[in-house]
Amino acid sequence: MIRFDHVTVTYPDAPTPTLRDVDLTIPAGELCVVIGATGSGKSTLLGAINGLVPHFTGGVVRGRVTVDGRDTRTHPPRELADVVGVVTQDPLAGCVTDTLEEELAYGMEQLAIAPAVMRKRVEETLDLLGLAELRHRPLHHLSAGQLQRVAIGAVLTAHPTVLVLDEPTSALDPTGAEEVLATITRLVHDLGVTVVIAEHRLERVVQYADSILYVPGDGTVEYGQPDQILARAVVAPPIVELGRLAGWTPLPLSVRDARRRAAQLTAELVDVVAPPAVAQPMEQRSAVLRGRGLVVRYGDVAAVRNVDIELASGEVVALMGRNGAGKSSLLWALQGSGVRDGGRVDVGGRDPAGLGPGDARRLVGLVPHTPSDLLYLDTVGDELARADAESTAAQGQSRTALDRLAPGIFDDTHPRDLSEGQRLALVLAVQLAAAPQVVLLDEPTRGLDYRAKHELGFILREIAAAGRAVIVSTHDVEFVAATAHRVVVMAEGEIVADGETATVIISSPAFAPQVAKILAPRPWLTVDQLRVAGVFPHGAPCTTVDATP
Amino acid sequence: MTSAAARRLPRIVHPVAWWIWAIGLAAAASRTTNPLLLVLVLAVAGVVVAARRTEAPWARAFKVYLLVGLVVIAFRVGFRVVLGGDLGADEHVLFTIPHVPLPGFMAGVQLGGAVSAENVVSASYDGLRLATLLCCIGAANTLANPKRALRVLPAALYELGVTITVAITVAPQLVESVQRVRRARKLRGDTARGRRAVRAIAMPVLHDALDRSFQLAAAMDSRGYGRSGAVPPRVRRLTVALLLAGLVGLCLGGYGLLDASTPWLLGVPTLTAGVALAAAGLILGGRRIRRSRYRPDPWAFPEWCTALCGVAAATAAVVAGARNASALNPSIFPLAWPTLPALPTAAILCALLPAWLTPPPPTAAPSSVRHDHPTRTPERAGAHA
Numbered sequence: 038m039i040r041f042d043h044v045t046v047t048y049p050d051a052p053t054p055t056l057r058d059v060d061l062t063i064p065a066g067e068l069c070v071v072i073g074a075t076g077s078g079k080s081t082l083l084g085a086i087n088g089l090v091p092h093f094t095g096g097v098v099r100g101r102v103t104v105d106g107r108d109t110r111t112h113p114p115r116e117l118a119d120v121v122g123v124v125t126q127d128p129l130a131g132c133v134t135d136t137l138e139e140e141l142a143y144g145m146e147q148l149a150i151a152p153a154v155m156r157k158r159v160e161e162t163l164d165l166l167g168l169a170e171l172r173h174r175p176l177h178h179l180s181a182g183q184l185q186r187v188a189i190g191a192v193l194t195a196h197p198t199v200l201v202l203d204e205p206t207s208a209l210d211p212t213g214a215e216e217v218l219a220t221i222t223r224l225v226h227d228l229g230v231t232v233v234i235a236e237h238r239l240e241r242v243v244q245y246a247d248s249i250l251y252v253p254g255d256g257t258v259e260y261g262q263p264d265q266i267l268a269r270a271v272v273a274p275p276i277v278e279l280g281r282l283a284g285w286t287p288l289p290l291s292v293r294d295a296r297r298r299a300a301q302l303t304a305e306l307v308d309v310v311a312p313p314a315v316a317q318p319m320e321q322r323s324a325v326l327r328g329r330g331l332v333v334r335y336g337d338v339a340a341v342r343n344v345d346i347e348l349a350s351g352e353v354v355a356l357m358g359r360n361g362a363g364k365s366s367l368l369w370a371l372q373g374s375g376v377r378d379g380g381r382v383d384v385g386g387r388d389p390a391g392l393g394p395g396d397a398r399r400l401v402g403l404v405p406h407t408p409s410d411l412l413y414l415d416t417v418g419d420e421l422a423r424a425d426a427e428s429t430a431a432q433g434q435s436r437t438a439l440d441r442l443a444p445g446i447f448d449d450t451h452p453r454d455l456s457e458g459q460r461l462a463l464v465l466a467v468q469l470a471a472a473p474q475v476v477l478l479d480e481p482t483r484g485l486d487y488r489a490k491h492e493l494g495f496i497l498r499e500i501a502a503a504g505r506a507v508i509v510s511t512h513d514v515e516f517v518a519a520t521a522h523r524v525v526v527m528a529e530g531e532i533v534a535d536g537e538t539a540t541v542i543i544s545s546p547a548f549a550p551q552v553a554k555i556l557a558p559r560p561w562l563t564v565d566q567l568r569v570a571g572v573f574p575h576g577a578p579c580t581t582v583d584a585t586p
Numbered sequence: 587m588t589s590a591a592a593r594r595l596p597r598i599v600h601p602v603a604w605w606i607w608a609i610g611l612a613a614a615a616s617r618t619t620n621p622l623l624l625v626l627v628l629a630v631a632g633v634v635v636a637a638r639r640t641e642a643p644w645a646r647a648f649k650v651y652l653l654v655g656l657v658v659i660a661f662r663v664g665f666r667v668v669l670g671g672d673l674g675a676d677e678h679v680l681f682t683i684p685h686v687p688l689p690g691f692m693a694g695v696q697l698g699g700a701v702s703a704e705n706v707v708s709a710s711y712d713g714l715r716l717a718t719l720l721c722c723i724g725a726a727n728t729l730a731n732p733k734r735a736l737r738v739l740p741a742a743l744y745e746l747g748v749t750i751t752v753a754i755t756v757a758p759q760l761v762e763s764v765q766r767v768r769r770a771r772k773l774r775g776d777t778a779r780g781r782r783a784v785r786a787i788a789m790p791v792l793h794d795a796l797d798r799s800f801q802l803a804a805a806m807d808s809r810g811y812g813r814s815g816a817v818p819p820r821v822r823r824l825t826v827a828l829l830l831a832g833l834v835g836l837c838l839g840g841y842g843l844l845d846a847s848t849p850w851l852l853g854v855p856t857l858t859a860g861v862a863l864a865a866a867g868l869i870l871g872g873r874r875i876r877r878s879r880y881r882p883d884p885w886a887f888p889e890w891c892t893a894l895c896g897v898a899a900a901t902a903a904v905v906a907g908a909r910n911a912s913a914l915n916p917s918i919f920p921l922a923w924p925t926l927p928a929l930p931t932a933a934i935l936c937a938l939l940p941a942w943l944t945p946p947p948p949t950a951a952p953s954s955v956r957h958d959h960p961t962r963t964p965e966r967a968g969a970h971a
Contacts, residue, residue, distance in 0.1 A: 093804050118810030130798055131805030133751060135642070135733060142880030147810035155880045173948075175642070192809065374772040395775035403773050410770035413789040427775050453793065467774065 038065040038199060038231045039086055044100035046081055046090060055081045057256030059100075063233065063248070065198070068225045070242050070263070071235040072272050073252030074486045076456050079235045082252060083201050086233060087121040088114045105198060119148050122192025126204045126484075128184040129176070137179070137187055138163075138172045144195040155194075162190045166220060181360045182213025189220060200224065202234040206241060207483055210359040210512045211547050214241055221245075237486050240274035240515060240551050243267065244291035264288040272487050275515055275551045278564040282573050295555045302572075306559045312569050314538065314562040315353070315498065315522055322349040325384065325506045326371070326401070326475045332379035333366040333530075340366035342530040343380070348475060348506035353497050355521035355538070356510040357548065363530040364510040365406060368477045371508075372403040384474055399428070402473035406480055408464035409452070417455075417463060418448030428471035439466035442496050458489035465496070476500055478509040482516050494520035514542060518550040518562040538562070593887065596948040599638070599940075601730030603889035608726035609840070610896025611937050614903035615718040616844040618914040619711040620924045623934065624718045630938045631725040637941040639728050641949065651724025655717030662713030663706060670699050676920070677702035708918045719844070734883065748806060752799045759798060763791045821870065828867030835860020843900075888944040895937045902933030 039062070046056040055078040063069050073079050084090035088109035091098050102109045105120045114123075122144075125131050134140045141162055145155045163169040166186045171179065179187065185205055192200065202221070206214035222245045224230045233250075236242045243249075249266040251259040259266060264287040267277045276295055280288040283302065289295040326348040333341035340363040348354060356364050369375025371382055373389030374397065382388050389397035405411070414420045417439075424435040439446060443462035452460060461481055468476065478497075482490055490513070497520055501507050508525075511517060517524060517538060524541040526534040526548075534541050539560050542548045553562050561567060608631075615627045632648070639645040667683070679700045686697040732754055736747070767790045776786060806812075839857025842848045906929045907914050913927035 087808055089804055089808065093800075093807065114804070114808045115810050115813045118808060118813065121808075123805075123808040125801065125805070127801070130801040133755070133802070133806055133809070133811075135731070139880070144809040146878055146880055147813060149878045152878055152880065152882075155878065159880070195810070369769075372773065374769060393775075394772040398773060398775045405770050405773060407766070407770075409793070410767045410790050411774050413786045424774075471775065 038067075038105060039063040039233070040101075040103045041085075042101040042103070044085065044098060044102055046078075046085065046096055046098050048094070048096040054256050055096075056085075056252075056258065059258045061250075061258065061260045063231065063260075065231050066225070066229045067247045068222070068232045068234070068245055069248045069250055070239070070246040071233060071250045071252060072239060072266075072270060074254055074272060074488060075237075075458065075484065077252045077254035078256070079252050080203055082250070082258065083123075083203050083233060083235055085109065086199065086201050087117050087123055088112060089123070115147075118144065118197075119195055120197055121199045121201060122195060122197035124185070124188045124192060124200070124202045124205050126207055128181075128188035131188060132176050132184075132191075135175055136172075137168060137174050137176060140176060140187055140191050141194050144191060148195055150195075158194045158196075162194050165193070165223075166190045180213070182209050182216055185209060185213070185217050186220060189217070193224070197230070199231045199233070202232065204235055204237060204484070207237060208360075211514065212359060214238075214512075215547075218242060218245065237272075237484065238274075238513065238515075239272065240276060243274055243277070246290070263290055275564050276555065279552060279555065279567070282564060282567065284573075292551060292554045295551075299555050303556055303559060306556065306561070306572070309570060309572065311559070311561050311566055314518055314566050315520060317522070322351055324348065325350045327383040328371055328380065329383075330380035331367065331370050331377065331382070333363070333370050333376050334378045335376070339530050341370060344527075344530070344532055346371070346525065346532070348508065350474075350504045350506055351501050352522045353501045353507045353509065353520055354523045354525055355517040356508055356525050356527065357512070357517065358527035358533075362527040364527055365479050366530075367527065368403060368479050368508065368510060371475075372401045372477060373397040374403070395427070398468070398471045398473060400473055401475045401477060402468035402471060403477040404461070404464050404468055404479065404481060408461050408481075411464050411467065412452040412460070415451060416448060417446055417450045417452060420452060420463065420467065421448075424467040424470045430470045430472070435466045435470040438469045439463060441499075442466055443492070456489075457484045458486075458492070461485075461493070462496075469500070473505070475506045475508070478507070480510055480512070482509075482511045482513045490516050491519075514548055514550045515563075518542060518553070519565065594945055596946045598640070598731070598734070598883055598947060599729070599892065599944045600883040600885050600889045601735035603885070603892040604730040605726045605735070606893040607896035607937065607940060608722045608729075610893075610898070610900040611725075611934070612719050612722035613844055613900035614930065614934060614937075615715060615722060617903040617907045618930065619715055620914055620916050620927075621711060621714055622924050622926050623914070623930055624711075624714045626931065626934050627718050627937075628721055630934055631721055633938060634941045635725050635728050638944055638947060640731070640947040642731065644732065645728050648721075648724055648728045651721045651728075655720050658717045658720065659710060659713035662716065663709045666705055666709035667701050668697065670696060670701050670705060677704050678921070679703075680706065704918050704921055707921060711916075711918075737879070748803050748811065751806065752802050755802060756795055756799050760791060760795055763794045767791050767794075825867050825870045828863055828870065832860050832862075832864025832867055835863055888940070891943040892940040895939050899933045899937045902936075903930050906930045906933075 041059045041061050044056060044059045045054050047054040059082070071079050071082060081090055084094060085098065085102050086104060086109075088102075090096060092113045098110070104117060107117060107120065109117065132140055133143050138159060141159050142155055145158065150158075163172055166189065168183065168186060168190065171183065176184065176187065185208075189200075189202075189205070200221075205221075206217055209217060218241060221232055221234065225232055225245075234242060243263060246263045248260065249263045251266050251270050253259070253271065267273055267288055267290070268281065273281070276290065276292065277288055280295065283298075285298050289298050324347055326346075328344065328346040331341055331344045331346070332339065344367060346367075356367070358364055366375065370377040373382065373392065374394060377390055382390065384400040387400060389400045392400070412420055414423060421435045421439065422432070424430075425432050439462060442465055443459050446455065446459055446463065452463060455463065465478075481493060485493065494516060497507050497509060509521070521538050523536065524534070524538050525532055526541060539562060542550065542562070543553050543557075543560060546554075549557075550562055552564060552567075553560070567573065611627055611631060615624055618624065635648045639648070680703050682700045683698045685699045688695060688697055733751070736750060736754075764787060767787050771783075771786055776783075835856055837860075838852060839854070839860050842852030842856055843854065903914070906927060910927070913925060914930065916922055916924035
């Protein structure tokens with residue numbers, strides 16, 4: 038169905054090709070997952086399938102990409118629209134019309150499909166995706182999960198034989214992501230669509246994959262069976278790490294398979310006390326932030342309803358909840374720059390909302406949802422110098438912070454050329470220059486690969502260990518399990534759960550991390566815990582229980 | 587045959603019908619300085635907008651057009667007061683402002699001096715006419731969804747279509763970007779004003795806008811916008827040339843029709859030539875562009891009525907102007923109270939009919955199924971960055 042014939046892609050000004058001599062065939066009806074670190078060339082590979090590379094991105098393509106017999110060299114994306122459907126990371130960015138129904142029909146109109154057929158297909162797609170009751174809604178009123186389903190539906194109505202999805206779930210909460218992925222697998226099973234999907238959070242998709250395309254980042258591409266590729270890929274979900282550690286072959290990829298393999302392991306763990314997933318903060322803790330009766334309203338909608346929250350020094354708190362639950366609003370209200378209609382916040386006896394922006398950020402620092410909003414200068418060096426000047430810190434202080442967070446970023450680099458993770462580190466360094474007591478991060482894990490997330494977790498724990506308090510809002514359960522001491526769950530503007538990480542995330546099936554699901558009812562959260570506990574001293578399953586924490 | 591009941595079912599009226607109606611009203615307004623007639627045009631536009639606008643965001647803009655109209659009148663009068671000029675013998679002096687002597691090379695321009703009632707009245711008539719024209723166009727914009735109107739644009743103008751769609755989609759998002767970035771600036775403690783603040787806000791916003799425009803254009807292309815199939819480039823170029831020439835003709839002709847002082851050749855003949863050229867381009871382009879419409883807005887009885895009412899208003903104004911120009915342009919020297927001439931009044935009132943003859947706009951989904959996400963919460967605002 039999709040054929041790459043010795044394809045090499047080189048962007049202008051790039052010293053080496055992004056993809057080198059890629060030669061593979063993806064057969065029809067397959068669900069193929071593309072994995073690899075950030076910036077390894079995943080998006081280039083996906084873009085090449087429908088001709089966006091090079092027709093829209095520029096660059097030189099050698100070799101030949103054919104989809105359903107059509108050569109992308111002679112067919113620009115619009116001529117492939119009836120064969121390939123493309124869904125991007127940000128569904129709203131690709132919406133051309135105003136309402137759901139028109140959006141579903143747009144692609145068909147361009148393909149000149151007869152009006153009667155269009156009416157029928159729109160109705161069918163509304164049912165297939167469970168969107169019927171939202172049909173007349175303006176797109177701006179839909180939630181992120183609904184929008185992503187609309188985006189998938191909008192390309193499906195044209196009945197493409199190939200569906201290309203570039204990180205379709207990265208902005209979604211766990212439940213929204215489940216919905217979208219369930220839709221995709223249903224398409225593969227019922228309609229026989231060939232799906233190529235790139236995803237950072239492999240724990241969500243890898244169990245559905247028929248094959249995996251691994252892009253290590255050096256220009257080469259490996260293509261093969263999921264368990265074979267994952268046995269050696271650098272990026273791996275927790276389930277695969279557990280399988281590798283336990284020496285299971287073939288690697289189980291779904292929680293169900295892993296549970297069956299883990300029956301013996303679960304039995305052996307009865308007497309083993311799980312070490313803490315995150316090193317506990319120091320003994321003498323004091324409250325650094327106290328929020329009482331916080332209220333945030335937008336028009337008639339209350340985004341935050343009478344929330345009380347308290348933070349102690351040295352702790353990392355994860356803020357979870359579905360899209361639109363009020364997490365961002367709460368963070369902005371705590372920082373003092375955002376809307377706050379009621380309640381007060383006490384940081385060392387002062388309320389940041391009553392202070393000027395310069396003083397407020399010395400109490401509470403916030404890294405917003407789009408960190409690049411804070412960057413406007415041409416080089417990293419200039420940004421750091423400005424940060425020092427803004428916070429009247431000693432010269433070079435933010436440079437030191439950045440080097441600790443993400444070493445190897447040069448002064449003359451343009452901030453836009455940094456990777457997602459590096460840009461986040463730069464903004465964090467800028468905010469840390471003011472030495473705030475409390476650091477808030479709004480969904481920093483979006484678009485980060487496993488390594489970057491691992492590093493971010495390490496950084497946050499270090500910041501906390503220095504006696505500060507950290508709140509991080511995120512949808513990523515695995516990240517929470519490995520990073521946070523405490524979890525606060527919000528719904529409809531209220532706090533519905535607040536407690537130790539293990540207690541909160543194990544108690545709900547939607548939120549539990551993979552290791553917890555596999556080893557239930559034992560309270561283990563991460564593979565690292567098993568490693569620390571020495572459950573597998575030689576990298577093989579143990580037969581006797583002699584390990585104690 | 588559609589029954590009368592079916593005709594009354596709520597639906598969207600064809601955007602082109604509203605545009606013809608509005609341009610007709612504007613053409614009528616452009617032929618007169620009679621304040622009574624102009625206020626009547628404004629009232630008619632206001633009533634129809636109030637009766638037939640949808641709940642969409644752009645439909646709340648009529649108020650803005652009215653405000654801009656007031657500003658236009660104020661400017662017009664203000665300038666005339668300051669740059670008064672010499673007074674005639676029997677003009678009525680209202681008041682005198684200090685006279686500023688200007689250097690010799692600016693002879694003919696007079697700054698300050700006596701202000702006459704005639705001057706102020708004439709300026710306010712002119713301003714009112716401009717404001718009315720503006721509000722007529724505003725009414726069309728309010729009543730017709732700009733994106734639906736754009737669907738009428740032939741696909742042969744591929745690049746133009748992409749540009750306009752991107753512009754009208756991304757422009758409103760810019761406002762949101764500016765708000766987001768300004769708020770984010772506070773996080774950095776930067777309270778700078780002036781040039782640096784502009785740079786600090788403009789850089790992220792423009793980067794953002796560029797990214798979004800690019801993504802939208804790529805999405806339109808991936809979904810098949812502007813598919814041409816196998817067409818020789820020569821035919822494609824000819825189509826584009828014909829359509830562009832036609833559009834220029836339409837614009838010039840429209841201008842000629844609205845401005846009574848232009849040579850007659852610029853009016854109806856240019857407009858006709860423009861229509862002919864555009865039609866030729868559409869036919870040539872339509873032969874190769876294969877596109878279909880999902881639930882197209884029908885052109886039925888209400889559309890004919892709406893368009894005809896607009897045309898009638900314009901025609902009546904032109905005819906009345908030819909027969910008795912003084913009624914349309916009340917005397918300033920000497921000052922006289924304007925009267926309401928019968929024929930133009932009837933014609934303008936006729937443009938009120940669409941408020942009843944068109945079906946009502948569809949209402950949004952019933953509130954019972956609406957579990958709203960506020961569009962302006964930080965989370966939503968950031969979700970499409």
